[in-house]
Amino acid sequence: MARYKKLATVLNEVNYKKAYKPTKKNAVLMFNVLNHAIFNGKLDIPKINIRKLRGAFGEYCYDTKKPDxxxxxxxxxxxxxxxxxxxxxxxxxxHYQYSIQGDTANHNQKFYRWRNKFNKMGLELGRTA
Structure with a gap:
């Protein structure tokens, strides 16, 4: 429970009026922070890309024929x-749905079970971010 409060406290201090442009280094760092705080460190870090996306802020991709x-x-x-x-x-x-649960990684019940953990940190979890 303490790690939720610590991260939530840090997030409350962030200047949310300023636009944010992620770097790969910062994306990896934040992945590790969220992995520890929300997923108990269970996730392996996938390849992380930063590029313009049309009609989305993020996406998760996997290939069932190439497990890696x-x-x-x-x-x-x-x-x-x-x-x-x-x-x-x-x-x-x-990523957790696919790599840990063997699920299709859709917006289903398994996806929304994480909502409470996100809320405890002051983050929302929804279909569109």
Whole structure:
């Protein structure tokens, strides 16, 4: 429970009025922070890409024929750091669904079971971020 409070406290101090442009280094760092805080460190880090996306802020891709192919892609600019964390966390839930649960990584019951953990940290988990 303490790790939720610690991260939530840090997130409350962030300037959410400033646009956020993630770097790969920061995306990996935030992946590790969220992995520890929400997923108990169970996730292996997939390939993380930062590039412009049309009609989305992030996406999780995998290939059932190539089990080692898993990647998270996020767009190049976000409204603020919190929005970036919401999107990254959303894609990490899909990563957990596929890599740990063997699920199709859709927006189903297994996806929404993570909502309470996100809420405890002051982050939302929804279908669109």
């Amino acid at each position: 192919y898993e990647e998270i892609t996020v767009t190049t600019e976000f409204e603020n750091l919190r929005h970036f964390l919401i999107v990254l966390g959303h894609e990490m839930v899909h």
